[in-house]
Amino acid sequence: MNEDLILLAHGGGGSLSKKLIGEVIIPEFHNQILEKLDDGACLTVPELEIVFTTDSYVVDPLFFPGGDIGKLAACGTINDLAMEGAQPKYMSLGLILEEGLLISDLRKVLCSMSKVLKETGVKIVTGDTKVVERGRGSGIYINTSGLGVRKQGVNAAVSNAKLGDAVILTGSIGEHGMAVMGQREGLNFKSSIESDVAPLCDLIRILLETVPEVHCLRDPTRGGVSAALNDIASSSGTGIEIQQKRVPLKDNVIGACNLLGLDPMQVANEGKAIVVCAESSSESAINCLRNNELGKDACIIGRVVSGHAGTVLVETGIGGIRILDIPSGESLPRIC
Amino acid sequence: MNEDLILLAHGGGGSLSKKLIGEVIIPEFHNQILEKLDDGACLTVPELEIVFTTDSYVVDPLFFPGGDIGKLAACGTINDLAMEGAQPKYMSLGLILEEGLLISDLRKVLCSMSKVLKETGVKIVTGDTKVVERGRGSGIYINTSGLGVRKQGVNAAVSNAKLGDAVILTGSIGEHGMAVMGQREGLNFKSSIESDVAPLCDLIRILLETVPEVHCLRDPTRGGVSAALNDIASSSGTGIEIQQKRVPLKDNVIGACNLLGLDPMQVANEGKAIVVCAESSSESAINCLRNNELGKDACIIGRVVSGHAGTVLVETGIGGIRILDIPSGESLPRIC
Numbered sequence: 125m126n127e128d129l130i131l132l133a134h135g136g137g138g139s140l141s142k143k144l145i146g147e148v149i150i151p152e153f154h155n156q157i158l159e160k161l162d163d164g165a166c167l168t169v170p171e172l173e174i175v176f177t178t179d180s181y182v183v184d185p186l187f188f189p190g191g192d193i194g195k196l197a198a199c200g201t202i203n204d205l206a207m208e209g210a211q212p213k214y215m216s217l218g219l220i221l222e223e224g225l226l227i228s229d230l231r232k233v234l235c236s237m238s239k240v241l242k243e244t245g246v247k248i249v250t251g252d253t254k255v256v257e258r259g260r261g262s263g264i265y266i267n268t269s270g271l272g273v274r275k276q277g278v279n280a281a282v283s284n285a286k287l288g289d290a291v292i293l294t295g296s297i298g299e300h301g302m303a304v305m306g307q308r309e310g311l312n313f314k315s316s317i318e319s320d321v322a323p324l325c326d327l328i329r330i331l332l333e334t335v336p337e338v339h340c341l342r343d344p345t346r347g348g349v350s351a352a353l354n355d356i357a358s359s360s361g362t363g364i365e366i367q368q369k370r371v372p373l374k375d376n377v378i379g380a381c382n383l384l385g386l387d388p389m390q391v392a393n394e395g396k397a398i399v400v401c402a403e404s405s406s407e408s409a410i411n412c413l414r415n416n417e418l419g420k421d422a423c424i425i426g427r428v429v430s431g432h433a434g435t436v437l438v439e440t441g442i443g444g445i446r447i448l449d450i451p452s453g454e455s456l457p458r459i460c
Numbered sequence: 461m462n463e464d465l466i467l468l469a470h471g472g473g474g475s476l477s478k479k480l481i482g483e484v485i486i487p488e489f490h491n492q493i494l495e496k497l498d499d500g501a502c503l504t505v506p507e508l509e510i511v512f513t514t515d516s517y518v519v520d521p522l523f524f525p526g527g528d529i530g531k532l533a534a535c536g537t538i539n540d541l542a543m544e545g546a547q548p549k550y551m552s553l554g555l556i557l558e559e560g561l562l563i564s565d566l567r568k569v570l571c572s573m574s575k576v577l578k579e580t581g582v583k584i585v586t587g588d589t590k591v592v593e594r595g596r597g598s599g600i601y602i603n604t605s606g607l608g609v610r611k612q613g614v615n616a617a618v619s620n621a622k623l624g625d626a627v628i629l630t631g632s633i634g635e636h637g638m639a640v641m642g643q644r645e646g647l648n649f650k651s652s653i654e655s656d657v658a659p660l661c662d663l664i665r666i667l668l669e670t671v672p673e674v675h676c677l678r679d680p681t682r683g684g685v686s687a688a689l690n691d692i693a694s695s696s697g698t699g700i701e702i703q704q705k706r707v708p709l710k711d712n713v714i715g716a717c718n719l720l721g722l723d724p725m726q727v728a729n730e731g732k733a734i735v736v737c738a739e740s741s742s743e744s745a746i747n748c749l750r751n752n753e754l755g756k757d758a759c760i761i762g763r764v765v766s767g768h769a770g771t772v773l774v775e776t777g778i779g780g781i782r783i784l785d786i787p788s789g790e791s792l793p794r795i796c
Contacts, residue, residue, distance in 0.1 A: 250512055269605035
């Protein structure tokens with residue numbers, strides 16, 4: 125395209141819309157189903173359960189160390205399907221673009237998405253593009269809805285934790301939130317923090333194929349590990365006890381959180397999972413996860429217990445015990 | 461909720477997010493799949509083709525004569541599935557709310573959606589809510605992705621028009637676009653124009669059950685009848701000829717379009733369909749459509765012809781012939 129900027133006319137459904145879709149969007153996501161350019165995509169998925177999920181991405185800024193809104197929008201929805209025990213297959217792409225956006229920035233974002241999709245074999249099969257006036261958006265908002273398939277009988281719901289289960293974290297926490305925060309606020313952390321944004325579908329598929337008694341899966345995104353563990357405890361009607369010293373944390377994240385007065389347990393991750401499994405399966409789960417680059421720092425951080433149902437307790441480094449709360453509001457707005 | 465306004469904290473994934481989702485959003489869309497509140501919804505749809513579609517809605521203003529963004533977001537996605545020959549079954553709901561939105565306005569919008577969903581039997585089974593700062597949105601943006609099922613062998617794609625086919629319009633045009641435009645610009649049209657926004661799934665289901673040779677279905681939304689007919693002509697590699705005098709148009713729409721210098725053929729509709737069917741089926745198609753309130757003004761407006769492949773010609777009221785162009789850009793921004 126000759127034009128550098130997104131115009132309102134790119135959203136009008138006319139020839140400029142066609143040009144944007146045909147020259148900028150479709151070429152990134154080449155596949156036969158999408159190229160029919162019908163209003164919907166026809167899919168065939170025989171004899172499996174279908175899992176359907178949606179997420180909108182409004183991260184600010186669009187580009188941050190370790191990723192951008194495109195990589196995030198692909199990984200986030202892929203990970204939601206993976207946490208359901210499903211293999212992600214198809215995705216929709218809903219773009220809300222702000223008038224004046226650089227088309228080169230749009231291209232970068234779409235290219236990041238398509239890289240993740242190629243790695244994971246997921247296909248964008250339907251989409252929609254709208255343009256809003258300057259000052260009515262923030263460059264790019266993306267909605268991706270995902271469809272995945274699951275073998276019958278797999279249940280990794282947050283309500284499925286059992287007494288005595290091991291609580292496993294697949295790696296160090298807080299990196300996505302602090303990377304976005306640092307970029308947005310122009311903070312110079314001592315050493316640069318990169319977002320952990322990554323697609324977890326292969327890690328989780330291998331885990332489910334290898335380890336018999338995986339009970340819950342959850343990705344600790346908004347609200348961090350704290351919100352995810354509280355979801356599991358309250359949905360399963362059990363208590364959870366965590367040892368703080370076992371939670372993997374990088375020094376640069378500890379430093380940045382101290383500086384800003386944030387609890388890293390409440391900071392968003394985009395490439396980590398919490399796995400709750402039977403105690404008897406926990407060793408094989410750890411071994412399996414550590415065999416994958418995305419799970420190499422996996423460790424057991426706690427247990428599912430019978431007391432204090434619905435509550436998560438943390439044994440702090442200095443021997444005390446505190447309740448792990450969920451934040452009431454937004455300490456880190458627009459992190460995903 | 462005590463609060464009247466959406467706060468950034470409602471988007472944080474913490475207890476205020478839970479309150480918004482639990483008290484304002486979920487109660488509108490009560491169903492067992494959604495209430496699991498997992499990140500994805502598990503669906504079973506045996507032995508049918510699955511159709512998947514997505515649309516974002518950014519209409520400005522949120523409320524307009526005849527509807528609001530909620531009714532539009534439900535009907536628009538339902539209609540996209542209907543135009544694929546599919547019965548809509550499930551929907552996702554992605555909300556991007558602007559800080560400072562009145563929660564009472566959010567409730568009104570959700571209530572409009574749920575009314576359409578109840579009428580049509582479609583279920584919202586998964587969702588996501590984000591909040592952006594004041595001046596980064598426009599009250600409410602909605603993405604709805606839809607899943608529908610279709611019997612094997614149904615093909616109503618825009619590429620499927622055949623020589624000699626009748627081109628049918630299910631009713632009068634231009635009402636949605638002019639209703640939104642009038643409301644936004646504060647224009648006082650002589651008589652108030654109401655949006656035609658409506659779910660077409662039942663109308664189309666009965667049509668497909670009754671009439672054997674329906675070849676294409678398309679809803680003339682952005683870009684109007686003009687964009688839809690051009691899509692059919694270019695995808696099918698045929699010509700189309702339309703008689704202007706047969707196109708149903710209400711006086712108030714003609715007046716408003718004249719006032720603003722707009723061609724009603726290019727104005728968006730949200731409750732109309734273009735049906736292309738075999739000439740031999742056209743009478744039964746018209747009878748079938750007219751039996752339904754939403755198709756009572758259906759009529760044949762033209763034919764698929766062998767000449768001028770990819771081009772739509774209009775016989776104007778005064779005996780001339782013009783090419784029906786698609787607009788290059790955005791005469792009516794943010795109409796849907």
